Amino acid sequence: MLNRHDILQTIEMIDRQHLDIRTITLGISLLDCAHPDTATCCRRIFEKISEKAGTLVETGQAIEAEFGIPIVNKRVSVTPIALVAAACGTADYTPFALALDKAAKEVGVNFIGGFSALVHKGFTASDRALLSSIPQALAETERVCASVNVATTRAGINMDAVAQMGGLIRHAAELTASAGSMACAKLVVFANAVEDNPFMAGAFHGVGEAECVINVGVSGPGVIHSALKAVPGAPFDVVAETIKKTAFHVTRMGQLVAQEASKRLGVPFGVVDLSLAPTPAIGDSVARILEEMGLEACGTHGTTAALALLNDAVKKGGVMASSHVGGLSGAFIPVSEDEGMIAAARSGALTLDKLEAMTCVCSVGLDMIAVPGDTPAETISAIIADEAAIGVVNNKTTAVRIIPAIGKTVGDTVAFGGLLGSAPVMPVHAPESTAFIRRGGRIPAPMHSLRN
Amino acid sequence: MRAIVTVIGKDQVGIIADVCTALSNVSVNILDISQTILQEYFTMIMLADLSACPLAFSELGDQLSALGKKRGLDIRIQREDIFDAMHRI
Numbered sequence: 012m013l014n015r016h017d018i019l020q021t022i023e024m025i026d027r028q029h030l031d032i033r034t035i036t037l038g039i040s041l042l043d044c045a046h047p048d049t050a051t052c053c054r055r056i057f058e059k060i061s062e063k064a065g066t067l068v069e070t071g072q073a074i075e076a077e078f079g080i081p082i083v084n085k086r087v088s089v090t091p092i093a094l095v096a097a098a099c100g101t102a103d104y105t106p107f108a109l110a111l112d113k114a115a116k117e118v119g120v121n122f123i124g125g126f127s128a129l130v131h132k133g134f135t136a137s138d139r140a141l142l143s144s145i146p147q148a149l150a151e152t153e154r155v156c157a158s159v160n161v162a163t164t165r166a167g168i169n170m171d172a173v174a175q176m177g178g179l180i181r182h183a184a185e186l187t188a189s190a191g192s193m194a195c196a197k198l199v200v201f202a203n204a205v206e207d208n209p210f211m212a213g214a215f216h217g218v219g220e221a222e223c224v225i226n227v228g229v230s231g232p233g234v235i236h237s238a239l240k241a242v243p244g245a246p247f248d249v250v251a252e253t254i255k256k257t258a259f260h261v262t263r264m265g266q267l268v269a270q271e272a273s274k275r276l277g278v279p280f281g282v283v284d285l286s287l288a289p290t291p292a293i294g295d296s297v298a299r300i301l302e303e304m305g306l307e308a309c310g311t312h313g314t315t316a317a318l319a320l321l322n323d324a325v326k327k328g329g330v331m332a333s334s335h336v337g338g339l340s341g342a343f344i345p346v347s348e349d350e351g352m353i354a355a356a357r358s359g360a361l362t363l364d365k366l367e368a369m370t371c372v373c374s375v376g377l378d379m380i381a382v383p384g385d386t387p388a389e390t391i392s393a394i395i396a397d398e399a400a401i402g403v404v405n406n407k408t409t410a411v412r413i414i415p416a417i418g419k420t421v422g423d424t425v426a427f428g429g430l431l432g433s434a435p436v437m438p439v440h441a442p443e444s445t446a447f448i449r450r451g452g453r454i455p456a457p458m459h460s461l462r463n
Numbered sequence: 464m465r466a467i468v469t470v471i472g473k474d475q476v477g478i479i480a481d482v483c484t485a486l487s488n489v490s491v492n493i494l495d496i497s498q499t500i501l502q503e504y505f506t507m508i509m510l511a512d513l514s515a516c517p518l519a520f521s522e523l524g525d526q527l528s529a530l531g532k533k534r535g536l537d538i539r540i541q542r543e544d545i546f547d548a549m550h551r552i
Binding site: 020264266331 | 467509510540545
């Protein structure tokens with residue numbers, strides 16, 4: 012009846028290899044909170060979130076205790092606010108961010124995502140209001156996360172939005188310069204954003220989703236690393252198979268927790284996002300997995316191939332383990348949140364150009380990267396344009412979460428604290444991209460978007 | 464409801480007796496036990512039936528954990544499902 016090996020292996024994964032559920036995120040539709048009066052809309056937003064997410068944290072804690080698996084974060088994601096606030100006709104959307112922040116504190120979640128707009132094909136008046144409110148909203152709130160989708164494979168790239176985002180990111184950085192430009196750590200620019208991502212800062216509750224949904228993000232870079240250490244020098248077939256099997260175990264944990272949370276909260280189960288999400292803790296790094304495969308430092312030649320294998324093997328193992336896989340589901344490469352990435356960036360082994368190549372084969376984009384404080388807005392926009400092009404042409408999600416470290420330059424470090432970690436400032440190319448970004452307009456959708 | 468109780472630590476006289484007594488005091492029925500001693504380290508895994516236990520899961524967990532701390536052992540209780548879910552197709 013008892014399988015000692017399985018039981019001890021599970022306990023070892025939890026105790027020593029940082030196996031955990033990274034987040035359970037409750038997605039809530041706020042479409043029915045729309046109202047022409049701003050104060051009423053904000054009140055409805057606050058009340059609905061408080062009601063739907065009232066028991067989220069304690070349910071998470073109970074599941075943690077009963078199953079013995081840490082659930083690191085409990086979070087909430089909502090309908091993109093640009094949609095919810097559209098009837099209000101106000102130009103300043105900060106009140107909505109304040110309402111979200113208040114609700115997040117009320118229910119006890121550490122982040123709430125969805126101060127967002129989807130502008131891949133163009134802007135509505137509401138989108139414009141939201142975008143221009145982003146810097147102030149993020150500076151004034153603690154727990155609100157914002158995101159903007161500027162491109163899709165079907166629509167092409169909205170280069171007006173790309174141009175604007177460079178400036179908004181700089182502005183957000185300046186407003187929060189004394190806090191390490193923290194606002195930028197809560198802002199993501201997407202291409203091909205998904206509707207059910209449970210991870211912050213890019214989580215929002217898409218309009219195709221139900222009233223309420225539970226999405227779970229698992230994590231297990233440490234577990235995968237340990238599994239690989241047991242097969243040193245083995246050929247890539249064995250490496251891929253080892254990662255695949257380990258990913259199965261990790262994802263099953265997420266599936267179990269998701270189903271249990273869904274049952275207890277009376278909310279439908281959405282997806283398990285089987286992303287390998289690192290933390291700054293030792294033994295919880297994606298970069299170290301790549302190095303374990305035989306690279307002296309993450310960022311050297313071979314890194315892209317290693318990451319491609321890892322990303323694919325994780326998906327294959329995870330897909331069998333869960334009834335619904337979604338979100339971003341792959342390997343994350345956030346520089347500040349990965350002890351191995353931080354070391355590689357600091358030593359110069361890992362550069363922005365290599366990270367860009369890596370985003371072609373993994374599930375996020377340029378994430379938690381600090382650049383010099385004097386980086387021009389157009390350069391930031393051009394970095395976003397490059398990532399958007401990768402996402403659009405390859406039919407995948409890419410994103411940019413970049414932090415201009417005001418007052419700092421290459422060689423300095425920005426510290427955000429907690430799970431957001433700390434990042435060495437990385438160099439950007441000096442030649443300007445100003446005239447390129449100033450053109451504006453739309454880059455048309457690529458040929459292969461015509462799939463019908 | 465079935466749960467797995469795991470006891471890990473340095474071997475001492477009376478561990479099995481203490482844990483079994485603690486469980487039987489709260490009407491927890493032990494369905495299966497597996498135990499080994501490797502060098503000086505003791506690992507015991509028990510499959511327990513909690514259906515007659517009047518305590519809430521977390522209370523039982525706290526009691527066992529406290530017993531463990533007194534004896535310098537790690538004692539935890541987890542619902543059985545987690546192990547089934549992770550290791551069975």
